[in-house]
Amino acid sequence: METDAETLAGIVAGLCGGVAPAVLAVGAHGCDTGEQCLRFQALLASRTGGAVQVVNDAELMVPAAGYIDGIGVVSGTGSIAVARTADGKMLAAGGWGWILGDEGSAPALVREAAKAIRHSLDRGQDGDPLIAGLMRELGTDDQTKLGILLNETRGAAVWGRYANAVFDAAIAGSALAIRIISEGGAGLAALVELLIERGANPALVVAGGGVISE
Template identity: 35%
Template sequence: MSTVDRPRRGVAGLDIGGSYLRVRVEDAVTGEPLVTETRSNTGWNDLSPVERARLVHGALRRVTPGGYILAAVGVGARGCDSEALTRELEAAVAAEFGPGVAVRVCNDALLVGLAGGWEHALSVIAGTGAVVGGLTADGVTVLTDGWGWLLGDHGSAPRIVVDALRLYTAGLDREESDPVFGRFVAGALGVTEDRRLPGAVRRARETLGDLAPGVFECAEAGSPCARQAITDNAWRLAGNVVTALRLGVRADAVVGAGAIMVKQPSFRAAFASGLVAQEVTLPLSVLDTEPVFGAVRLAKLALRNAASCNDEEQLT
């Protein structure tokens, strides 16, 4: 085969959540973007590791341009919540692609730090959910929180709303008024009698996170309940960073993402204050690109590691 006819090499990154799949393919040499695509992926949570690997392989086979072969694949996936689960999916994906393709898999949260340009970072997500993640020096995944708003998810949209409501009802018991938040509750949940609030919350439980922007508006308007809920959540999230570091995460920076972190400056400021108060001196930045870029970076790291291993084998 002539040099002209030889397939060029590409690297692919996938960011896979419970309901979406984002894929990006780049030229392995030039970094030229070849494909960027987002599609629905609603069945991911119910698939076995082998089925997930087949889905990844099929998605990339469909979008990789003609004239290219994949040299490396990076996958950040929902459900890789422990080292065992991560390695299980990585082995399944590697088996699907075969020995000629370098493969690395991580929890989707870890893509944040990679997309922010750091190989070793603490990824902090505060959006629909909230979690802090990173890797130890030995490459072991560490996650703190991410338990859902009923059990945790401090810093997430629904948790901030629920905590503000709890503070509001506690104030009612003490006959302390918060008229700003009271008007918000009446308008957002259609409640004019406070004792009907529990039923309204139950009916709205699947969409409580949608009310978070209103809580931030209440805080700006002077609501003590809203302000306290925001500050408490930001500091608890900062505490989860401290916990991750204590558990051995290797990090040169803290990189934040998610709608609450990105779109709410008051939360960001409170989170930064919480880090300082708890003696975290790492630089803090907010991701300004898509996490799928972190998956591409993961693929490039896998390719670099494979090349290094090949060089060592030749020397021995």
């Protein structure tokens, strides 16, 4: 975290021409608890000299949409839902990474697509458009190479780039892709429900990120 603070402070100094900013607001990916936000905030303040407020980057979704209070949901390379209680306590659900969760994120959609394809092929069913679509993205027509190629290109950002194949397959009528996208959306909705149960304002949800915008 110290290295990140040093790097960001250097970027800010460059943008400000060496003049210390009076106020700095930061949406920080990876600051998933109030304590982490406060720690990063203190590290930045000691390096920039001005007033600093750090929140999770997903918290920026609500004010960016022109609202004051609500639940922010990001679905891109990862997924997370973040909000504040009436007394300002930070709430977060999700954000566990694409291996454990990140439901509805781009790499999670690809992960679930690969699992669905595996089950279909084990049943001798290879006609769903998702199968050919993902194979095409991976640059192979050998169905047995699915696991090998995905393991060779492991990483959330890399897997996430294959997510377009899932959406393209859904447009082409793939039952597998339609189910995967629906389940991913339900996973994001479940994160929102968890925050509401913990005291988040249920009146507004703002969603964004690569999966939503693209």
